[in-house]
Amino acid sequence: MHEFQGQAAVVAHAVEKSFGGRRGLPQVDVLRGVSFTVPTGSMVSIVGPSGCGKSTLLFCLAGLDPVTAGNVQLLGNDLSTLRPGALARLYRDRVGFVFQSYNLVSALNARENVVLPKRLAGHRVDLDHADAVLTGLGLADRTRTGVNRLSNGEQQRVALARVLANAPELVFADEPTGALDSAASRLVLGKLREHANSGRTVVMVTHDLDAATLADHVLVMRDGIVTHMLTGASSAQILKAMEGNAA
Numbered sequence: 436m437h438e439f440q441g442q443a444a445v446v447a448h449a450v451e452k453s454f455g456g457r458r459g460l461p462q463v464d465v466l467r468g469v470s471f472t473v474p475t476g477s478m479v480s481i482v483g484p485s486g487c488g489k490s491t492l493l494f495c496l497a498g499l500d501p502v503t504a505g506n507v508q509l510l511g512n513d514l515s516t517l518r519p520g521a522l523a524r525l526y527r528d529r530v531g532f533v534f535q536s537y538n539l540v541s542a543l544n545a546r547e548n549v550v551l552p553k554r555l556a557g558h559r560v561d562l563d564h565a566d567a568v569l570t571g572l573g574l575a576d577r578t579r580t581g582v583n584r585l586s587n588g589e590q591q592r593v594a595l596a597r598v599l600a601n602a603p604e605l606v607f608a609d610e611p612t613g614a615l616d617s618a619a620s621r622l623v624l625g626k627l628r629e630h631a632n633s634g635r636t637v638v639m640v641t642h643d644l645d646a647a648t649l650a651d652h653v654l655v656m657r658d659g660i661v662t663h664m665l666t667g668a669s670s671a672q673i674l675k676a677m678e679g680n681a682a
């Protein structure tokens with residue numbers, strides 16, 4: 436169970452993650468043995484009730500938080516042995532993470548936020564390309580606006596543009612439509628779907644079951660485990676799996 440066919444962009448094997456348990460803090464076991472494979476060129480959604488461990492799983496898969504037990508392979512790299520410099524290079528060249536909290540630089544405008552990773556890496560920056568990516572996300576008239584003057588939904592799209600502008604092989608996105616209205620959500624999801632259609636890989640956490648159906652595969656979680664792995668699922672099928680978990 437929980438195996439997809441195809442070459443793997445991410446492999447999770449018996450992943451466990453606990454917080455606390457030291458200095459008198461109670462131990463919280465958030466991930467309790469999660470195994471699955473994300474095939475290259477696919478889009479995968481992770482759904483489940485609030486607090487079931489979706490964001491924690493995404494951070495562990497992305498190498499941004501160490502696992503307590505088990506193992507993650509990211510684009511063929513074993514995260515348990517990967518040196519910090521190598522992980523930084525993966526993020527510079529091959530992987531992008533869209534944070535739920537955006538993590539934009541508030542003193543810069545939208546286009547400068549988009550080119551910032553390239554600037555920091557000392558690479559040539561292409562502001563016209565940044566504008567084109569922002570325009571594709573409905574932000575044509577916001578490219579030169581300071582991000583501290585943008586709405587939450589606009590900032591969320593700038594954060595996605597910053598990742599997509601680098602065309603990484605693998606994108607992690609934590610609730611990428613959380614602050615968006617339905618029209619902007621459609622734009623964002625369309626771009627993520629396009630990204631996967633071009634042979635790249637997208638792993639997305641979402642509360643929105645309609646959004647989840649755009650993915651090739653849907654992982655349904657409950658209490659730190661993956662209970663269902665659905666392929667080509669409708670929102671009714673996802674809901675049924677989640678309701679089965681709640682019963």
Ligand SMILES: Nc1ncnc2c1ncn2[C@@H]1O[C@H](COP(=O)(O)OP(=O)(O)OP(=O)(O)O)[C@@H](O)[C@H]1O
Binds near residue numbers: 454486490
């Ligand atoms: N650093 C931490 N220390 C202690 N507990 C944590 C920490 N991070 C997360 N948790 C706990 O882990 C559990 C899962 O959190 P997580 O954010 O992964 O859930 P989620 O499914 O993404 O929730 P939501 O849908 O509400 O965003 C929660 O009970 C949370 O309180």
